[in-house]
Amino acid sequence: MFIKPVEDMLMRNADHYLIPADIVANVQTDNNLYHAFLVLTKVKYSKIPVLDNDGHFEGLVSLPLITEQMLSDDQLNVDILMQKRVCDVMEHDVRTVEQVSDIEATLHLMIDNPFVPVVDHEGYFKGIVTRREFMKSFNFLTHEIGKQYDMIEKDFSNSEKAK
Template identity: 25%
Template sequence: MNIGFYLLPKSEVKYLNPESTIRQALEKMSYHKYTSVPLVDEDGKYSGTLTEGDLLWKLKDDMDKEEDYEEVIQRTRLKDVPRRVQNIPISINANMEDLITLATDQNFIPITDDDGHFIGIIRRRDIIKYCASVIWENKQTN
């Protein structure tokens, strides 16, 4: 099955630029109640996924250095926040089956076009719904 059917397009996805600050990330993630968010650069290319854990560890490390919290969150760019997990993007030409393994470790799968431009995400819940429908279909035919 073509994954485009399950795509949440970029226009509906809340994402951040790697040049954004930790403060901007905290505000957006808090407002939308997100635990992770895609990073998309000025050229529209996917550059990674930022998680709450990434922010927490960066803040902890900087607080261990006795730095000022307000200064850290306003000064530090997201591109400078180490990411503990590298979420893997998938091409829009992939099949739904290609996403299942990735969905075990990622809340969403970033989707890119042939040139690596970010075009949206497929959420884990949509992948699970797809799998459930396949299982249900197989039970009905057996």
């Protein structure tokens, strides 16, 4: 749990955390891998969301997942890109958050992921929260917290050493 001053300062920028679904590059489950490969290459991301035809979040697809399909018997088989669908190779068990304001849960997920999908209670994809946006807020926090809150420096030099 965050201390109140940290939570308050991080929440000040919460409006900027969400990159809305309508501007996030994505593919659909029934797209072929060739299409997904082109989208990933054009947007220069290594991983993007996968949606169904109704806008529900289904998972993620990445360049490594696609290129792994192309490798067979020491050759590169590009024909497979037209034959297989995104749903055949995508990550299905992806952790998401429902609210951008769930900062602590989002932060924990960002330790291992450059972005976290935001999905409502009905499974509709709302957008992503990126590590970059969080880092901008942490930068603000580290520079401003002492100006906006009275901070008391504690002397730990005589405290008990870590056990």
